[in-house]
Amino acid sequence: MKLENLIEGILFLAGEGISITELLEKLSVSESELEKTLERMEKKYSGNSGIHIIRYNEKVQFTSNPEYGENIALVLNPIRERELSQSMLETLAIIAYKQPLTRLDIEEVRGVSSDYAISNLLKHNLITIVGRKNTLGKPALFGTTDLFLKRFGLVSVDQLPEFATTLERLKQIQSSETLEAELLQEKEFIEID
């Protein structure tokens, strides 16, 4: 029995993503064997194939080929998502790169109230509450979901476009605040004109 065929059957029935760890545990195969098999399958289910394989967040799943999406929809009429609006996209980007963060943090970056965008993103299951901040009121902390990864074709959050450089630039901006504070403290001793 070939591992590849077995996994085909499993993925078909599972529908939703199945975690690599679960496959390793339940099938008692080595990590390298599984990995090689999955790589072969990724090649097989790609290109023109009607079925594709995607990997995200240490999971693997069958999906329909996006190129045929229009026609598939004609025949089967599955529920189609609408494009995200500008404000939702902005809010989502902020959460994706800066997660976890609170609603207040998000609003500080955007400069506007974000209740509507946040509740919509929650409704679409693109973000979720990942914890609570240990300050007054215990505000919720938001982070992205698996569905977010799937929708944007990412294997993991650090595959976000220019993830490392963006985080670095953000950090630089934050640290210039502390630099400014230091400079101001020096100013205290300057003579008043």
Added chain:
Amino acid sequence: MESIQTHNFKLNDFEGPLDLLLHLIRNAKLDVKDIFISNITEQFLAYLQDVDALNIKKASEFLEMAATLLEIKSRTLLPQMVEEIEKEESIENKLIRQIEEYRILKEAGEKLKGLENLNRFYKQPDPSIKKQRVQFKEFCIENLLNAFQKLSEHRLEQRVQAAPRIIVKERFTVPEKIKLMREIIKERGSISFFALFSKEYTKGEIVITFLSLLELVRLNVIRAVQGAVFDDIQLQYNEEQLMDSEFLVFSSTTT
């Protein structure tokens, strides 16, 4: 007076004041830190003619930014009489940082949009697959009371440690709280018991909240479900409730 060039966009085209500022800065081909040497403030104010006074929320966001810009600008125009010993960052730098951060993340959002994929579909799991299902057991009033007691004790401990303070009037009455909770739970479908109590509540307010909760449970407007002993309690809106006339009378007496 310099003439402000007529703008082609409407205020509504922008996500907010930061978005507008960024647009003006880009147009003027300026560095973010140079905004106050230019007439960006004047341009921003020109856009504000558009502001729809009826949309108070949006108007206030833009007005707040306008006020900030004007304050910064006026400071640069006035002679420095006293060197202010500020422990905090200047407003100008704070704003510049805010604009830069917004710009970075706005660009990130645009890149993200390029990745958006709406044409992939997934299959639901085969229904014959058995999964571990989490069943919440119905529970008795005793567990609810225990949870309340635990909450109360916890708050009492905190109060004892706090310094003596002014006693304030409760911010809401039982009828008000009932109405509010009913709406919140109805909207959200379900909410955690502990989420109903803000850390800032006085003892009186905790009691009021709890009484309201009991009343709603009694009237069958909501259901309380708990997984295991001492676990969090989920309060669910009861869709099948009958219109209890007693409840209607009660709610109409709220002011």
